[in-house]
Amino acid sequence: MNSQPVNTYPNSYPDARIDQVLEALRTTEPPTGLEQRIAARLAQAAEAGSLKTSPPAASSYLAVVLSAVKDHRILLAPARRYSAAAAVLTLLLAVTTIAVVHHATPVTTARTTPIVTPTSTTSRERAELQSRQTTPPSHAATLQVPRGISLGSHSPLQAAGVLTPDSSQQQDPDAIALAETRAPSRPAPPMPLTAQEKLIQAATRPGQPIQLAELDLARAPMLRAAAEARQTAIIDRYVKSLLAPFAAADALQPTTSSQPQEAPTSPPAEPTSNSSN
Amino acid sequence: MASSGRLDLPSHWERQWDVAFVSAEKPSETDVTALVQTYSALLFRVAHSILRNRAESEDVVQDVFLRVLEHQRKLPDIRDLRVWLVRITWNLAIDRRRRIRPDQLDEPFAESLVAHTAPADQALSDAREIAATLREIERLPKPERHALLLSAIDELSITEISTILQRSESAVRALLFRARTRLRERLEKGKAA
Numbered sequence: 026m027n028s029q030p031v032n033t034y035p036n037s038y039p040d041a042r043i044d045q046v047l048e049a050l051r052t053t054e055p056p057t058g059l060e061q062r063i064a065a066r067l068a069q070a071a072e073a074g075s076l077k078t079s080p081p082a083a084s085s086y087l088a089v090v091l092s093a094v095k096d097h098r099i100l101l102a103p104a105r106r107y108s109a110a111a112a113v114l115t116l117l118l119a120v121t122t123i124a125v126v127h128h129a130t131p132v133t134t135a136r137t138t139p140i141v142t143p144t145s146t147t148s149r150e151r152a153e154l155q156s157r158q159t160t161p162p163s164h165a166a167t168l169q170v171p172r173g174i175s176l177g178s179h180s181p182l183q184a185a186g187v188l189t190p191d192s193s194q195q196q197d198p199d200a201i202a203l204a205e206t207r208a209p210s211r212p213a214p215p216m217p218l219t220a221q222e223k224l225i226q227a228a229t230r231p232g233q234p235i236q237l238a239e240l241d242l243a244r245a246p247m248l249r250a251a252a253e254a255r256q257t258a259i260i261d262r263y264v265k266s267l268l269a270p271f272a273a274a275d276a277l278q279p280t281t282s283s284q285p286q287e288a289p290t291s292p293p294a295e296p297t298s299n300s301s302n
Numbered sequence: 303m304a305s306s307g308r309l310d311l312p313s314h315w316e317r318q319w320d321v322a323f324v325s326a327e328k329p330s331e332t333d334v335t336a337l338v339q340t341y342s343a344l345l346f347r348v349a350h351s352i353l354r355n356r357a358e359s360e361d362v363v364q365d366v367f368l369r370v371l372e373h374q375r376k377l378p379d380i381r382d383l384r385v386w387l388v389r390i391t392w393n394l395a396i397d398r399r400r401r402i403r404p405d406q407l408d409e410p411f412a413e414s415l416v417a418h419t420a421p422a423d424q425a426l427s428d429a430r431e432i433a434a435t436l437r438e439i440e441r442l443p444k445p446e447r448h449a450l451l452l453s454a455i456d457e458l459s460i461t462e463i464s465t466i467l468q469r470s471e472s473a474v475r476a477l478l479f480r481a482r483t484r485l486r487e488r489l490e491k492g493k494a495a
Contacts, residue, residue: 039489042435043482049415050454055346056356059363063338066364067371 352395446481
């Protein structure tokens with residue numbers, strides 16, 4: 026009698042299983058948001074500096090323009106039509122703006138008047154200062170500001186009486202800003218304690234005035250006597266509060282409580298004759 | 303391939319062509335964003351055919367586009383960007399597969415293919431059959447296995463598979479035939495054992 030083989034792999038339809046596996050691989054859909062995650066990782070990599078890439082928007086527009094030059098069909102593509110038009114318009118607008126602005130306003134980079142003029146300068150110093158009109162004034166030569174001037178003021182040098190700018194420079198915000206920039210720096214005031222620091226300070230320094238005063242040997246006996254009197258008064262108050270109910274009961278029953286208790290008397294001595302009987 | 307060097311695309315892929323053809327064929331100034339939009343799904347399927355795990359496949363696709371970003375200046379010199387991307391994905395997926403035990407990937411994938419409405423004993427039997435099929439696919443000779451798995455990706459033609467595997471088209475067809483035959487024989491042998 027032939028026994029049927031045990032099917033460890035019951036592959037009744039190998040081709041069907043093969044097709045099922047290949048079909049599953051074929052129809053696998055990418056997870057949702059795959060493109061966004063890839064773009065985020067690319068941006069992260071670009072920000073990390075490991076990769077040197079141009080900004081994606083600029084490169085995208087550049088690719089569109091260059092491709093459009095080579096192949097006109099890119100302009101007909103629905104997804105790219107508006108991007109190409111926007112890129113071309115942006116480029117034309119940028120070129121026009123740069124041309125107009127560059128030729129309309131001449132740029133002056135050198136200052137022709139001194140920024141500040143010391144009041145007590147001698148003629149030689151004044152000549153030196155005039156000779157340096159086109160060069161930026163040095164820090165030590167132009168500004169001798171004593172310490173202690175408030176940085177919050179908009180005219181620290183004038184407040185210190187070191188510099189007296191003329192009327193035109195009083196209204197010049199650039200001169201004021203430059204003077205404040207060149208004012209000497211001072212250390213910042215101490216920062217206030219935080220809540221945690223205050224707690225630490227309170228824990229390490231209890232600050233009990235009596236404890237601190239007891240360290241004074243001259244006042245120690247007096248303070249110690251005061252403390253003992255205070256302790257005695259506390260104990261007396263406690264005892265009185267304990268005995269208060271009994272005092273009230275005595276007040277309600279004055280007879281019983283007022284009668285003095287008789288002294289225990291010795292029992293009368295029995296006559297010896299009875300005992301003998 | 304068309305006469306202009308452009309790849310013949312399936313009909314469902316034509317929709318993406320407008321976005322892709324700017325950069326895919328001769329990317330003078332490659333737009334990585336367009337590449338991601340065009341090829342991420344294809345590359346995910348390529349990686350998934352090797353790894354059979356969605357998270358691992360997504361990691362591989364991200365690594366591929368990082369490499370694209372690194373070699374962005376060389377992209378205009380690449381003749382067929384699509385095949386180049388698939389080959390990078392393929393190699394990265396194989397490297398990643400070597401670091402992972404196959405049963406870690408194949409068993410969950412086999413269970414995911416089983417119908418959830420089937421009875422428990424039937425579902426268990428189906429999962430074992432599918433796992434056995436995947437195991438036998440992994441036991442195939444490497445050229446046959448690669449040809450079979452790449453043929454599962456619908457977007458890849460025989461020409462592209464031959465380019466990726468660096469073999470002729472007739473050799474790829476022969477590999478596919480041998481892989482299918484060998485796989486069927488082994489599965490039937492396992493059934494009879």
